[in-house]
Amino acid sequence: MSKIADPLKPTCEQIIDIIPDPFVVIDRDYQIVAANRAYRARYGVEIGELVGRRCHEVSHHSSVPCSENGEHCPLEDVLERKHSTQVMHVHYDNNGKEEYVQLHASPLLDESGEVRYIGESIFKVVTHDVDNDALLVGRSQPLFRMASLLQRVAPTQTTVLLTGESGSGKEQVAKYVHHYSTRANRDFVVVDCGALGESLIESELFGYERGAFTGATQRKKGLFEAADGGTLFIDEVGELPLSLQTKLLRALETSQIRRVGGTEYIPVDVRIIAATNRNLQAMVAEGQFRQDLYYRLSAFPVQVPPLRERKDDIPRLAEYFLSQMEDADRHIPLSAEVIETLLDYDYPGNVRELRNIIERAAILACDDIIRPEHIVLERPEERKPDLSVFETPIRLLSRRSGRLSGEAVLHALNQAQGHRARAAELLGVSERTLYRYIRRMKQAEAG
Incomplete structure (x- = not known):
């Protein structure tokens, strides 16, 4: 005897409509088999026009899967490994506007344990009224992979250690983490350990009491206190003297600081993001950096890619830097010849060097458009003076x-x-x- 369907039992379509964020079910050929109301509204497609279409046609406005456009495809990961994954992508909403989204893809297995369908949830990356491009400019896969990690760690209170070459944009990455954290409406405070001597770093970080040393005519709060409730970005942490590493470790472990010349411990609520272009593990092995502090700082390490590994971002970065200058409209968009010249270079100074090159080119161009001859690059074969x-x-x-x-x-x-x-x-x-x-x-x- 066949079972009679319960008319009160909800259908699969009704169940997925309960999900507030866009959700879509895709088969092994990227064809959409079901989508909830939020998905249809986000991409402006009715259910009758949706089922049977391929997901990349709807969300990417592309005739081929995202992997063929150089993007990381979460669906292929799920099919191969049979477990959930998440990545960042660029989608196009119902108005054709570009938006950054976080994709969570999970396998739906058949009775034999093989992947039959894939369920994909889509979360828009909220910008808190700040232009996302002003934080991390670009759409390259190395940048998206890093941004995907940052999106996961940002809402937590975990300490983040940013590593990467000088000029690669570690401070911008730190601002990105702060921007998407629960502390975004509080202060983002920066201390550069490489710019200060030992005594100055201590007083800058922890503050001092009146009379603590010559010239201390009044009490001063340190940057830990200034960042209370917000984020403290400790740049060039590898330059921190050993004597201060101990004090920093205590502050991280106890959430308390003591001003120079003071006797009382002051509670602080600070999220720490540290950055360095040095190899801290090697410094630990050489006794130049405390091992316990290293492990405390590196709870969530993130490698910031050098510009030579994300060359797809160079045109966007160049035009972004130009847009910040006076009379930017004269130079944007850059010609294909200028972009080709910019791409034919490895940028040992990374993003900072690119910015300097663009600023110099705009000056050399004067009232004219930027041409290839205005792009001054320092080639490796150029002889450097003996300094x-x-x-x-x-x-x-x-x-x-x-x-x-x-x-x-x-x-x-x-x-x-x-x-x-x-x-x-x-x-x-x-x-x-x-x-x-x-x-x-x-x-x-x-x-």
């Missing part, structure tokens, strides 16, 4: 007062013929640290 004879005196000059001085910076820039990367090498600091110091010098002159 070793200047290294010791300049480093000594830069550390005479325990911090960078204007005299040392100007001297190093002069010896390096204006090349910031070489000047930073002479001073024994990162290019980021030098760039920040120059910016502060300019602001002081303008004030």
Whole structure:
């Protein structure tokens, strides 16, 4: 005797309609077999026009699967490994507008344990009224893979360690994590350990009491207290002296700090994001960095890819930098010849170098459009002057007062013929640290 369907029992379509976010069921050939109301509304397609179409046609506006467009395809992962996965993608909504989404794809198995269908949930990456492109510019797969990790860790309170080459954009990545965290409406505070001497780092981080040292005429709160309730970004953490590593570790483990010259411990609620371009594991092996602090900071390590590994982002980055300049409309969009010139370079200075190249090109172009001859690149075969004879005196000059001085910076820039990367090498600091110091010098002159 055949079973009679219960008219009160909900159908599969009714069940998935309960899901508030867009949800779609896809077969092994990327064909849509079911989709909920939220999915249909997001992409502006009625149910009668949806079933049987391929998912990449609807959400990507593409005639081929995303893997053939160079994107990571979560469906292929699920089919191959038979377990859930999540990635970031670019979709197009019902108005044809580009949007960043997080995809969660899970297998629906048949009786033999094989993947029969794939269920895919789609979550829009909320921007909190800030242009997402201003945080992480680009659409390359290395950038999306990193962003997918950041989206997972951002809502948590876990400490994040960003590693990567100088100029790769670690501070922007830290801002991205803060922006998508539960602390987004509180302060994002930066401390650069490479720009300060040991005594200054301690007082900057933890503050000081009146009379703690000569010149301490009044109590000052440190950056830990300034970041209370928000995020503290500790840049160049590998430059932190061993004596302060112990104090930082205690602050991380107890959520309490003590000001220089103080006796009381002050509770702080701070999310830590640290960054370095150094190999902290090697420093641990050499006794230059505390192992316990390393493990405490590296709870969630994220490698920031160098620009040479995400060249697909170069045109977008270049036009983004141009858009921040005066009279940007004159230079945008860049010609195919200019983009080809930009792509034919490996950028040892990463995103920071690209920004400098674009700024220089805009200046050279004057009132004209940017042409290939305005793109000045430093090729590896170009001979560099021998700067070793200047290294010791300049480093000594830069550390005479325990911090960078204007005299040392100007001297190093002069010896390096204006090349910031070489000047930073002479001073024994990162290019980021030098760039920040120059910016502060300019602001002081303008004030």
